[in-house]
Amino acid sequence: MKSLFKTVFIITGFAIITRLLGFIFRIYLSRMLGAEALGLYQVSLSVFMVLLTIITSGLPLVISKLSAKFFTKKDSESEGKLVSASLIISLISSLILIAVVLIFKNLFSLLFTDDRCYPILVVMLPAVLFSGVYNVFRGAMWGRSNYFGYCITELFEQIVRITLCIFMLTFGFLSLSPSMSAALSLSIACFFSMILSVVLYFLYGGRLKKPGKIYKEVLKTSTPITAVRFLSSLVQPIIALIIPARLIACGYTTAQAMSIYGIAIGMTMPLLFIPITLVGSLSTALIPELSASVCTDDTKNINSKITSSLIFTLFIAFLMVPLFIGAGENIGQFFFGNVTSGALLSSSAWIAVPMAVTTITSSMLNALGMEVKSFINYLVGSVFLFVSIWFLPALIGIKSLIVGMGLCVTATSVLNILMIKRKLKIKLGIVKPLCLMAIFSLPTSALTFFVTNLLEGVLPLFFNLAVSCSLGAIMFVLLCGIFNLINFKGMFVEVKKLRFKKLSFKKKK
Numbered sequence: 001m002k003s004l005f006k007t008v009f010i011i012t013g014f015a016i017i018t019r020l021l022g023f024i025f026r027i028y029l030s031r032m033l034g035a036e037a038l039g040l041y042q043v044s045l046s047v048f049m050v051l052l053t054i055i056t057s058g059l060p061l062v063i064s065k066l067s068a069k070f071f072t073k074k075d076s077e078s079e080g081k082l083v084s085a086s087l088i089i090s091l092i093s094s095l096i097l098i099a100v101v102l103i104f105k106n107l108f109s110l111l112f113t114d115d116r117c118y119p120i121l122v123v124m125l126p127a128v129l130f131s132g133v134y135n136v137f138r139g140a141m142w143g144r145s146n147y148f149g150y151c152i153t154e155l156f157e158q159i160v161r162i163t164l165c166i167f168m169l170t171f172g173f174l175s176l177s178p179s180m181s182a183a184l185s186l187s188i189a190c191f192f193s194m195i196l197s198v199v200l201y202f203l204y205g206g207r208l209k210k211p212g213k214i215y216k217e218v219l220k221t222s223t224p225i226t227a228v229r230f231l232s233s234l235v236q237p238i239i240a241l242i243i244p245a246r247l248i249a250c251g252y253t254t255a256q257a258m259s260i261y262g263i264a265i266g267m268t269m270p271l272l273f274i275p276i277t278l279v280g281s282l283s284t285a286l287i288p289e290l291s292a293s294v295c296t297d298d299t300k301n302i303n304s305k306i307t308s309s310l311i312f313t314l315f316i317a318f319l320m321v322p323l324f325i326g327a328g329e330n331i332g333q334f335f336f337g338n339v340t341s342g343a344l345l346s347s348s349a350w351i352a353v354p355m356a357v358t359t360i361t362s363s364m365l366n367a368l369g370m371e372v373k374s375f376i377n378y379l380v381g382s383v384f385l386f387v388s389i390w391f392l393p394a395l396i397g398i399k400s401l402i403v404g405m406g407l408c409v410t411a412t413s414v415l416n417i418l419m420i421k422r423k424l425k426i427k428l429g430i431v432k433p434l435c436l437m438a439i440f441s442l443p444t445s446a447l448t449f450f451v452t453n454l455l456e457g458v459l460p461l462f463f464n465l466a467v468s469c470s471l472g473a474i475m476f477v478l479l480c481g482i483f484n485l486i487n488f489k490g491m492f493v494e495v496k497k498l499r500f501k502k503l504s505f506k507k508k509k
Contacts, residue, residue, distance in 0.1 A: 326448025
């Protein structure tokens with residue numbers, strides 16, 4: 001577990017910086033584009049993400065697993081063949097997808113409720129090719145446990161994209177619309193991150209070899225994973241098409257529908273994804289760790305990793321929920337200058353918990369070789385989502401998306417947990433922590449809400465949020481500590497050990 005959480009710490013450090021920059025950039029983008037233009041960009045991006053999933057879902061995971069095996073055996077020849085074969089597969093697949101979008105222009109144009117979306121998608125297409133190459137070399141670094149190279153490329157891409165987009169929007173580069181500028185910055189940033197990933201791969205000793213017959217193994221292993229994730233990724237563009245259409249059918253204008261969709265997806269959802277940053281880091285580190293434990297049939301270690309990971313996930317998610325509930329409107333106002341996004345955040349805060357649990361349990365099932373069954377669980381949950389966004393907009397408007405997503409991830413997380421228990425025949429022991437954290441979130445939400453309103457008009461918005469959210473977070477952490485959900489004593493002992501080692505090292509010197 002120490003090795004696992006050390007890896008998580010490294011990945012999380014980079015992830016926090018990357019996601020923080022992305023979050024700040026999204027705030028900037030929402031203010032510069034406005035709700036309607038942001039909605040256009042988000043709809044185009046949802047289709048782009050489906051294309052990206054086809055290229056970057058199965059291959060990197062397969063490369064990481066096989067590369068780890070070859071690297072452990074010091075079989076650089078097979079590792080080089082693997083990367084070469086994956087690179088060729090990725091290039092061909094990328095070019096075919098780009099050609100499909102360009103050839104079937106009319107079909108893609110019909111999918112969008114607004115004609116302005118297709119040109120934005122076309123500007124993003126080069127990023128499909130660049131990302132395909134980038135993820136091959138990044139997957140190889142992941143397999144070698146080179147987490148610095150794995151993480152730095154993503155951070156670099158974020159920095160380049162932000163810099164370019166700010167430059168384009170500020171100086172009106174090529175007289176492009178704001179949405180087009182954001183799309184172009186994405187493609188250029190992906191090009192530079194591709195170059196960096198190639199350089200790092202060779203810098204750390206990676207090589208390319210003549211592929212030989214390894215194509216068959218790569219395709220056989222990656223195709224099922226890609227198919228599952230491709231089908232899963234279709235949910236987002238379908239939502240992007242259904243929600244505006246259903247809102248328009250309920251009496252909204254096209255501009256109003258795009259605007260409220262842009263607020264929900266572009267301003268509210270990024271805040272709900274904050275816990276996923278830490279949970280995502282744990283997922284990345286957990287897959288190879290759990291796979292190794294399964295191979296050695298280390299049941300005790302498997303149980304420990306899964307239970308600890310689930311409790312950590314619950315803690316991170318529940319820590320944010322009371323803050324979103326109690327100070328949601330002020331958070332939306334502060335970050336996006338939009339009270340509606342804050343109101344949606346308060347009402348949708350509870351989704352953060354099942355969303356985080358779904359993320360970590362899906363990774364566990366992937367590590368156990370149960371990708372297809374994980375996908376089936378997601379499909380079952382998606383039924384609730386589609387029913388909600390089709391029938392409820394007339395009653396509750398955009399909140400139908402919140403209800404649908406909440407029911408979707410709740411059903412998926414429950415099914416995933418039951419499947420893990422059935423597969424491994426273990427007791428997870430998460431019911432008590434789940435119930436206690438849910439109870440703790442009630443007084444914490446009340447305290448955050450009370451302090452937020454008490455300081456309204458007394459302190460500037462930033463300090464209001466700083467004080468109310470800090471007090472809320474402290475109260476939640478203390479309650480978890482009092483009921484032994486967090487082992488403060490263990491943490492203190494580890495810090496003392498680390499300090500003792502540093503002092504001993506200095507004395508030896």
